[in-house]
Amino acid sequence: MIIDLPSTTTSNVNKKLVELRESGGAVALGRVLTLVIVTGDGSEVEEAVQAANDASREHPCRVIVVASGARQAAPRLDAQIRIGGDAGASEVVVLRLYGPLADEGAGAVVPLLLPDAPVVSYWPGQAPDVPAKDPIGALSHRRITDAAAEPNPIAALHKRVRSYTAGDTDLAWTRLTSWRAMLSSALDLPPHENVTAAALKGAPDSPSTDLLAAWLAVYLDIPVTREDHPRQGSGLYSAVLERPSGNIEIVRPDGKVGSLTQPGQPDRRIALQRREVRDCLSEELRRLDPDEIYHITLGGLDKIERATDRPDDEADEEAAAEAGKGQS
Structure with a gap:
């Protein structure tokens, strides 16, 4: 009514x-x-x-x-x-x-x-x-x-x-809940080694990518590199945690399903659908106390190292695509 x-x-x-x-x-x-x-x-x-x-x-x-x-x-x-x-x-x-x-x-x-x-x-x-x-x-x-x-x-x-x-x-922080849970659970599995560095890739306009990088930099106390994915609006693309025995890597190319790769474990496909606003809002309404982890993570944004140069093959692919547009 x-x-x-x-x-x-x-x-x-x-x-x-x-x-x-x-x-x-x-x-x-x-x-x-x-x-x-x-x-x-x-x-x-x-x-x-x-x-x-x-x-x-x-x-x-x-x-x-x-x-x-x-x-x-x-x-x-x-x-x-x-x-x-x-x-x-x-x-x-x-x-x-x-x-x-x-x-x-x-x-x-x-x-x-x-x-x-x-x-x-x-x-x-x-x-x-x-x-x-x-x-x-x-x-x-x-x-x-x-x-x-x-x-x-x-x-x-x-x-x-x-x-x-x-x-x-x-x-932008609430949308990371699934990513944070997946990375945390992966670290709980053997081999139990320290993470030495991390690299994240996401759209240049993705605040969630920056927040995940800051979270890793603060709580693992490691250098974190944040690289731009060429497509605006594509959100968080991948996260790699470097360890001596091999990397933990999550890649989500389509914004829906990701793949998890780690040493000693079979590759897994995982559900990483971009969260709807209603789901994020519902999660935030569950608590009325201050989110201290979010606050601490904000303080880690200045710890992120930004990679401005993209790999040559990626740059070449984009240049070829632009040239094709000009010919059509």
């Missing part, structure tokens, strides 16, 4: 929520948190709501979407309430703020927060320079950003280093 409330107030939205609860039997006390999504007034809204709806099946919550409209318009608040099949296991309130109200998202959110429930804020697109100092971020126990969705993902990631406050996290 979707109820539109054009040119309304937060007081009227609250009254309507109570009315719907009394008539439909929805129990607000069953919600475990309030998830505030801050976005523009475009297609991002529906994508973010869908991800939140899917995550809410594991974490029933009230979802408040703050969508900023045209700042040149007259001050106006349009609201939309979604419950039932249109809201997963949550209740969704979409607030569209226009004119001077576009900068007053926190003031519109406060009256709609669930009492005595944690608040999590999420920016599916461009995030504030310092999320914890943003008015909505200041209300939140946890703040979730996504460097991969920013115009310049690598610059956004380094901005996270400077702005980090306990409670911050980024979905």
